[in-house]
Amino acid sequence: MDLDALRHGNFAKLGEAVTDWEQMTKKLADLQKDAEDNLKAKADKAKWAGVNATVSREFIAKTAAEFADAHTQADSITKILSDTRGELIEYRTQLNDAISRAAQQNLTVIDTGEGTFTVTGNTRPDYASDPSGKTGATDQKTVESFRDEIKGILTKATQSDNSAAKVLRLLVDQAKYGFADASYADRDSAAEAVAAAEKLAKAARNPADMSLDDIADFNRTMEKYSGDSLFAEQFATKLGPKGTLQFWTEMTSAHAGARGSELDTMKSLQKNLSLTLATASFSDSDAMQDWKKDLIAERNTNFRAADSMNPVGALGSQVISSLMRQGQYDTEFLDDYRSKLFKADKGAGESNTDALWVKGYDALDLVFGDGNGRDPLEGLFEGLSHNPEAATNAFASKSDLDHMLGTTRYTDRGAALGHALEAAVTGVAVGDSTSPAPPHSTAQVEIMANVMNAVAQPGDGADLVDRGLGESFGNMAASYMPEISRAFAGPDSGAIFLADGDDPEGLNVSDVTRFISATSADPEGRAGIIYGESIYTGNLLEAHLSDPSLFDGDHEQLISDIGRNAGIIQGIVGHSAANSEVGDAVDGETQFNDALKAKGDFAKTWIAVGSTFIRVPEAYGGAAMGAVGGGMVGAVAGAAVDRLLDGQKLEGAEDQALYYSSQDLFAMRDSVNQQTQWSVEDAMERNDVDLPTQATKNTVRDAVNDGWKDSDYYLDRAKKKYD
Numbered sequence: 052m053d054l055d056a057l058r059h060g061n062f063a064k065l066g067e068a069v070t071d072w073e074q075m076t077k078k079l080a081d082l083q084k085d086a087e088d089n090l091k092a093k094a095d096k097a098k099w100a101g102v103n104a105t106v107s108r109e110f111i112a113k114t115a116a117e118f119a120d121a122h123t124q125a126d127s128i129t130k131i132l133s134d135t136r137g138e139l140i141e142y143r144t145q146l147n148d149a150i151s152r153a154a155q156q157n158l159t160v161i162d163t164g165e166g167t168f169t170v171t172g173n174t175r176p177d178y179a180s181d182p183s184g185k186t187g188a189t190d191q192k193t194v195e196s197f198r199d200e201i202k203g204i205l206t207k208a209t210q211s212d213n214s215a216a217k218v219l220r221l222l223v224d225q226a227k228y229g230f231a232d233a234s235y236a237d238r239d240s241a242a243e244a245v246a247a248a249e250k251l252a253k254a255a256r257n258p259a260d261m262s263l264d265d266i267a268d269f270n271r272t273m274e275k276y277s278g279d280s281l282f283a284e285q286f287a288t289k290l291g292p293k294g295t296l297q298f299w300t301e302m303t304s305a306h307a308g309a310r311g312s313e314l315d316t317m318k319s320l321q322k323n324l325s326l327t328l329a330t331a332s333f334s335d336s337d338a339m340q341d342w343k344k345d346l347i348a349e350r351n352t353n354f355r356a357a358d359s360m361n362p363v364g365a366l367g368s369q370v371i372s373s374l375m376r377q378g379q380y381d382t383e384f385l386d387d388y389r390s391k392l393f394k395a396d397k398g399a400g401e402s403n404t405d406a407l408w409v410k411g412y413d414a415l416d417l418v419f420g421d422g423n424g425r426d427p428l429e430g431l432f433e434g435l436s437h438n439p440e441a442a443t444n445a446f447a448s449k450s451d452l453d454h455m456l457g458t459t460r461y462t463d464r465g466a467a468l469g470h471a472l473e474a475a476v477t478g479v480a481v482g483d484s485t486s487p488a489p490p491h492s493t494a495q496v497e498i499m500a501n502v503m504n505a506v507a508q509p510g511d512g513a514d515l516v517d518r519g520l521g522e523s524f525g526n527m528a529a530s531y532m533p534e535i536s537r538a539f540a541g542p543d544s545g546a547i548f549l550a551d552g553d554d555p556e557g558l559n560v561s562d563v564t565r566f567i568s569a570t571s572a573d574p575e576g577r578a579g580i581i582y583g584e585s586i587y588t589g590n591l592l593e594a595h596l597s598d599p600s601l602f603d604g605d606h607e608q609l610i611s612d613i614g615r616n617a618g619i620i621q622g623i624v625g626h627s628a629a630n631s632e633v634g635d636a637v638d639g640e641t642q643f644n645d646a647l648k649a650k651g652d653f654a655k656t657w658i659a660v661g662s663t664f665i666r667v668p669e670a671y672g673g674a675a676m677g678a679v680g681g682g683m684v685g686a687v688a689g690a691a692v693d694r695l696l697d698g699q700k701l702e703g704a705e706d707q708a709l710y711y712s713s714q715d716l717f718a719m720r721d722s723v724n725q726q727t728q729w730s731v732e733d734a735m736e737r738n739d740v741d742l743p744t745q746a747t748k749n750t751v752r753d754a755v756n757d758g759w760k761d762s763d764y765y766l767d768r769a770k771k772k773y774d
Contacts, residue, residue, distance in 0.1 A: 052209040054162040054201070057143050058150070062136055069133045076125045127241070128219065134238040135215040142208040146201065153197045156190075160201060166209070170198045214242035221245065221281050221336070241281060247272050248285035255290050258301040259357060266302075267316055273323040277378075283331035288338040292346035296354055296370045299324065303373075303417050304356030317419040322377045329378025329437075343384050346371065347391065365415050365424075368392060369408070372430025373417035379480065380434055385441035392431055393451055401457040404428075409462075422463070428455075429467040436470035436481040443475045446498045456505050459518040469523025472502060477530045484656035488530065491552035499531055500558050507565035509773040513572070521573025525650075528570060529583025529657070531558070536587065536616050538563045539765070546602045547612050549594060564769035567620065568627035574643040577624060578650035581710065582692065584620045585726055586657060588613060589688035592734035606742055610731055611754040617727050618720075618758020619765065625719040626762055647710060651696040658685045658692065687733045691726060724755045 150160045159171040172194070218241040251269055254261060261269065276282035287295060302320065309317050331339060350371060355364030371388070399407040409425045417424030424430060435442040446452045459465040470481045476499040478489045491499075506512050506524070516524060528535065533550030538560040540548055545555060570576040591613055595601050602609055698708040709722045728751045735742060 052205055052212055053164065053166060054146070054160065054168045054205060057139070057146055057205065057208050058162075060139065060143055062140055062143075065132065065136045065139075069129065069136055073129050073133075076129050131215055131219060131238045131241055135211055138211045138238070139208060142204055142211070146204050146208075149197060149200050149204065153201075156193055156197070158194060158197060160197070166205070168201065168205075170194050170201070211238065214238065214245070218242055218245060218281060221284065244276055244279045244282040245285050247276055248282040249289055252286050252289035252294075255298040256294055258298055258305070263313060263316065266320060270316060270320045270323055273327055274319070277323050277326040278330055280330060280334060283327045284334040284336060284339050286327060287331040288336075288342050292342050293349055293352075295328070295346070296349055296352075296367055299370055299374060299417070300354040300365055301356050303419075304359060306419075307416055309419065314419060321374070321419050325374045325377035327378075328374055329380045332381040332384045343381075343387075347388050350388075350391065361414060363411060363414075365412065365417060366408075366427070368395075368427040369412070369415065369417055369424055372427035372434070373424035375430045375434030376418070377437075379437040380441070382438055382441045382444070385431075385434060385438055386444055389431060389435070389441070389445050392427060393445075393455075396428060396458070397451070397454050401454060402461050404458045405461050426462055426464055428458075428462075429464045432464060432467035432471040436467070436474045439474040439478045439480055442471050443478075443492070443494055443498065446472065446475050446501075447494055449501050452498065452501050453505060456502075456515055459515060459520065460511070463519070465515075465519030466523075467519075469520040472498070472520075473523045473526055476502070476527050484653075491531070491534070491554070493553045493557070496534065496552060496554040496557040499527065499534070500562065502527070503558065503562040503566040506569050507562040507769070507773065513565070513569035516569050516573050516576060521570060522575035522579065524566070524570040525573065525576030525579025525583075528567060528576075529579045529586070529654075532583045532587035532620075534558045535563055535567075535620065539616060539619050540612070544612075547591070547595075547609060548616070549591065549601070560765070561769040561772045564623060564765045565773070567623045568630075568766060568769075571624045571627040574646035575650060577628065577643065578646040580624055581621065581647070582650055582654040582657075582695065584617060585691040585695065585730070586654065586688040588617050588727060589691045589730045589733070590685060592730050593685075593687040593737065596734045596738040596740045606740070607747075607750055610747065611750050614727050614731075614751045614754030615758035615761070617723055618755035618760075619762050620758075621719065621723040622759040622762025623766060625716050625723075625759075626766060628719075629716050644710075648696060651692055654692050655689075658689050686737060687730050690733050691730050694726065694729065720756070720759045723759070724752055727751050727755055 153160055153170065157173045159173060161169045161171055163169055215238050218238065251272055254265065254269055273286075290298065299321075302317070306313060306317050332343060346367075349367035352367040353364045354367060354370055355361070372392075396404055396407070405426075408427060412425045415423060415425050418430075422429060435445055446455075455464075455468055459468060473479075473481050476491070476495045478491070478495065479486055502524075506515050533548060534552065534555050534557060536548040537544055537550065537556050538558045542556065567580060570580060592610070595609055595613075596606070695709060709726060710719060728748055731747060731751055734740070735747075
């Protein structure tokens with residue numbers, strides 16, 4: 052920065068810009084609130100159909116999110132501009148003060164252009180800012196002191212000005228269309244993030260020089276900034292796609308077999324590197340667009356550590372996928388990478404996928420934790436599990452879905468595939484216990500129907516449950532209790548079995564029956580079905596008894612239909628667990644009871660965030676089940692979960708808890724009966740509904756028993772359909 056530019060700088064226009072941005076930020080805050088409280092809130096409550104169900108609702112949700120991002124970006128720009136203006140004014144004050152004090156020492160400071168200046172004695176020859184210059188000044192130290200002071204002020208002012216311009220450009224470039232969600236309190240914080248990224252990228256280019264202490268420092272910085280948009284983009288683009296993959300190849304080679312604290316450090320490094328790259332993937336800057344394209348282009352490149360004697364290293368796709376296990380990657384990036392990986396995987400055929408990715412890479416271990424990273428589909432599936440939109444896209448093709456399910460017979464990718472399928476059909480990222488599930492789209496219901504159909508196939512369809520998919524299937528069934536209930540109840544049952552998805556009657560009853568039956572063989576899967584049914588039943592009762600307008604029949608008919616549904620679903624579970632064909636797959640009561648307790652802790656989050664299967668859509672007039680409504684909603688379902696978790700005893704059987712025996716049909720039937728009766732009593736008490744106690748209990752008992760008996764009918768019919 053030139054001396055005169057700072058000395059005589061007029062920052063009035065910059066001040067006006069700050070004021071304009073402050074006003075813009077306030078207006079955007081109002082628009083954001085209006086978009087969230089009115090536009091999106093009303094869209095969430097609306098009963099969509101047809102094109103609106105798949106296009107308009109998604110458009111409105113994204114529009115509301117854009118207003119939020121616009122406010123965030125405007126706020127960051129305002130703070131950076133304001134902070135920079137304040138710094139430059141302070142530096143101007145410091146410069147003028149230094150020049151004034153120099154004049155008192157009979158010295159004159161002159162701007163000589165291009166960032167240079169001279170300090171001139173009034174009666175002596177000039178003293179140039181160049182240290183090699185000569186002076187006839189009486190007090191050379193005084194001249195040098197002012198020279199150094201002024202030079203320091205100009206250097207800091209230049210850094211402030213340049214870094215502000217740099218981070219503002221980077222911030223705006225984050226989103227080619229729309230706005231970025233990067234948030235900064237001032238110029239310094241943004242500039243520090245960019246500088247930290249450049250420092251780490253430089254270190255990562257020379258991994259052989261990094262000691263364990265260096266790696267620990269590297270990791271701490273990356274952990275601090277992994278969610279920072281500017282940091283993530285700068286790190287990725289400065290290191291480059293090939294450099295990024297080579298860095299991780301070197302790390303896994305140098306620290307193979309790590310133990311103790313070294314292993315902990317490497318696990319943490321893999322996590323933070325994955326999170327950083329995931330954040331970077333959302334940048335729309337030209338540099339980052341090239342990075343993503345070039346990274347995918349490296350998928351068949353052979354990456355070897357510099358000191359490796361083995362000519363066979365790791366495929367680029369293996370390295371890429373090993374860094375996808377944490378964080379949410381951009382949808383378009385995942386779509387592009389997934390399409391190419393799926394094509395290669397399908398080209399090998401179901402039985403040869405293991406040979407394609409694993410054989411020949413025996414020395415490879417790219418994952419500090421479970422597995423070894425040799426199958427790139429595992430890492431991809433984990434990446435998809437954190438991005439529901441990309442997961443839904445991945446399995447929209449029945450051909451792709453059937454192939455991936457089929458490969459689980461020959462690979463170890465079943466559990467990871469299950470996680471991706473959970474995200475695909477529920478709309479919630481695996482491990483996310485804070486986001487409410489959106490209503491199921493037509494595409495999601497179709498995927499769920501295709502999964503159920505695959506499991507329902509005679510022969511080895513049910514074997515999919517034993518390939519690491521059982522727990523995920525149970526969670527998926529729990530989320531689809533409205534659609535499952537509609538399948539058993541038949542057409543026009545929506546007045547009782549409330550649902551807010553786009554295709555609530557999109558499941559085939561025979562496939563549903565066989566799917567529930569097969570999933571019941573897995574302890575975790577079975578626990579998911581039991582909790583899902585109990586929660587849905589509890590919330591249905593609470594919704595109907597709190598709002599009689601939902602169903603124009605009498606309470607007895609309502610309670611009877613809901614009780615029968617509980618009997619059918621859990622009857623299928625009970626009969627299947629006791630059936631000799633699947634009974635052997637249930638490894639004793641201890642395993643099931645442990646699964647029931649573990650699943651109960653997870654089921655609590657289903658109620659807390661208002662997932663699809665435990666809420667009643669407001670479009671039907673019911674109160675939303677979840678975290679809204681002053682804590683009043685979801686109470687009946689919550690009590691049902693508590694009873695299962697606490698192991699409450701059956702009435703008249705003090706020595707037997709709910710679901711104590713997983714293969715005793717009568718004991719399980721009584722458990723369903725008791726749980727349903729308790730939920731009815733809770734719902735009646737909470738909503739001041741006065742019904743005859745004994746008659747109501749008898750209605751529930753008869754309905755559950757009828758449903759339990761009917762479950763045999765559904766199992767027989769489903770079996771005959773496929774035999």
